[in-house]
Amino acid sequence: MRFRWAIYGLLLLLAYHPVSAQQTLAEREGSRIETIRQISPSVVCVMASSGEGGGSGVLISSDGLCISNYHVTSGSGNFMKCGLNDGRVYDAVIMGIDPTGDVALIQLLGRTDFATAVPGNSDFVRAGDEVMALGNPFLLASDFSPTVTWGIVSGVHRYQYPANTFLEYTDCIQIDASINPGNSGGPLFDISGKWIGINGRASFEKRGRVHSGAAYAISVNQVLRFVDHLRAGLIVDHGRTDFTVETGDNDEVQVSQVSELSEAWRRGLRPGAVLLTFAGRSLTSANDFQNILGTWPEGTRLPYSWRDEGGVHSATVRLSPLHSFTKAPELPAERRPPRPERMPEDSGELSPTEDQLPEEIQKLFVQKEGFCNYYFNEQQRAQLLNPLRTRTQPVEAYASTWQIRFQQEGSTSATNGELAISPETVGLRIGDSAWLQQVDNPKTDEEPAAMSGLLIAMNQLRRLFSTDATALDEITAFGTTVHLPLGKTCRVLLSRQGIRTGRWYFDAAESLPIAVDLDFETGQDEIRLIFENWKDWNNVIFPERIGIVNATTEEVSWLRVTDAARQN
């Protein structure tokens, strides 16, 4: 019998296992310490060149791209000083800003092997997850080793109103880790060391501007949607739809107003309809809608679906600009970053002015209305435009006319057609019908309804290929976006000529655009074309197939090119 009790005792010991529990705790601590050691080198202390004010940031590429808050970089000038946990100070230049989302991208200079943070997927973050916030609260660390605070996720999909400012935190992560002035712009990591957000805001109240148990981080997924726009030196805008919604009964989101000039109206969306999904997420409240909308850059085309008496419908919509800032907007004083405890008032040594910077750094900033730093836009544009020109230049002669013969695919009797594209006019013939568009004065009835805008788009393509400076008013790099309906992530060049705005989509595999969406007239649907297999036909660079996206069904109908030639 004693034997039996001994076994019971042993088993009880096994069941409780206090030793292993302690080991687990020690292991957890050990792995946390190791994680902090690994992620700390990517954490940046951002300071204005003047030495006034500062905040935090996080490195996201080995060549020094660093994300911070707009309210940190705003007011710190075009150049700043950044400290890393190696104790060294690096020069940095502003690249792009997202004032509404409170995000800024800066470039640290002087190395090509910066440590970087590894992004996680913030859509998978849940309340209760352990998190660590790294940064420089109160600008404490004189050696720039970041302060680490630990906590849990208190809530996800939070919405924080743009209180007294334009800074709007949508779909953000609420945490209870200590966030104080100076933490702004710094990274939030999950417990495994994946970067999941940018700490930028907190609920401050009766205690003053110190941690009060509720802080908010911009989700990394949102940041990454804007990062290529920021790389292009832009003042990136957030988007709006030309319809509004309100929370209706039974967790439904009801459409309240629709602009009659909008794409949504033309798709059939009317007040009273129930919005079911937006950008692939289901909705239960107007807050949900606002939350999702706020995480996308202006100009993005997004899918949505709704229900009305006619049943369930789906379509896509392009987001219109929300604020259209033409220069970096000013922030009220209370949103500006803190000043360090010890101000270098007694010596001017820590405050180099911009003109004291070496010339090779100064040339990294180019001022232009509508841009944050035009230098980087020129760089990005050249990356797309130069290979395109290399391909088209040897054969392109702008003054000539292109003659394209095609067949309409899919129709029962293959209909033959012809396009004649010159700089001033574009002609189209399908079967026995013919149309002629004056480029300067286009008329929408001067082409088949299903191809509305095709002729203008063909002319815009010629202008894109042209090196004539007057062919287009402006060509700018516009970050990356997912092309619909192709579903491919593409880099975008934006062209403007008068009221015409073209978005040219580039795939890494092809130096010529794989698609264009052309907005050519207010109150009209864009013409959306897909280009397949570019080739050189007797000195005309033209695709083998052109797809026309139907705005209502999102289906593509194809024209197969059978011949192309140039007439001088």
Added chain:
Amino acid sequence: MVRILTGVMLLLTISASRPCSAQTETPAERPDPQKVIVKLFGAGVGNLDSYGTGVLVSKTGHVITVANHLVSTGFLTAVTWNGRRYAAETIATSSEFDVALLKLKSDPADEFSFTDLAQAKDVDQGTPVLAYSNMFRVAAGNEPVSVVHAVISASIPLEASQGRWKFPLKSPVWLIDAITNNSGAAGGLLVDESGAPVGLIGREIRHASSRTWVNYAVPMTVLKPVVTAMLEGRQTVTPTRSTESTPMLTDQEITTRYGLTLLPGVVERTPAYVDAIVPESPAARAGFRRGDLILLIGDAVITSVTDVQKRMAEFRPGQKMSFTVDRDQQLQPLELTAGQGGTAGANKP
């Protein structure tokens, strides 16, 4: 031997399926804390918040919260986890325990997830807990409320106050190491790691000696008997604590000094409606009108004519008294300077 082996096998099975059998209780019996929390919205007055938190304690929609200004001013709306909105009625308060019991005006068929107070648990110093509340009104509709992590720092009797109001409870409360002393957090739920109800997050008050904001929760085991009594209808409203020594102005004094006549205080809690104003009196100059309902004097919540009589007696001549009144459903701030009287024509009898 066979019996021993069977016993061993049985134990093995148990220990395998319940690795931490000693500490963990089956959480499946307890609802998700988020589902028992309601967001409360009411009439914000002065600089006090118009929102708070409550905890469902019955299947039929009884909610407990702190008996603070939000409860006293009435007109409460409760929003449950799924975004449903209900009017909420105060059915009992205990000023002794600083707790109020509300009832959601729900359909009789509605059933709610609730915290079973029978499972209220006392915990030790050092126990990790989670605090659920709608602090800062971060959540409005069907969004989950905020959850913060904390450790029980101490169990101590609390000497704290908010303006002239003194924390009434004599038995110890939980002090926690997270900041829960925030707008709207009062009435939130403190649970241990198994989800067992541990405490009701307290109101925004400062410690009497250090004057720092105290993060505390009233133990659920302390609240259990009084809430149970309220639920059973044995206790409705406990009167405010003994106030014999409190000086009071009489109706007549208020009228003669300020030209302000309130509804006669015929019942214990006559609402503080303004019945008449003496023309050109201080009250008239301050902008009082007939029909105004006095909600606040300074930060003190006014629920009856008696409260006005007590509160106005506290001011010394020359001090400014800030009133908040409800006029046609709008909150109106008014200011009156305390004086010796005589302005309205009559002297103190």
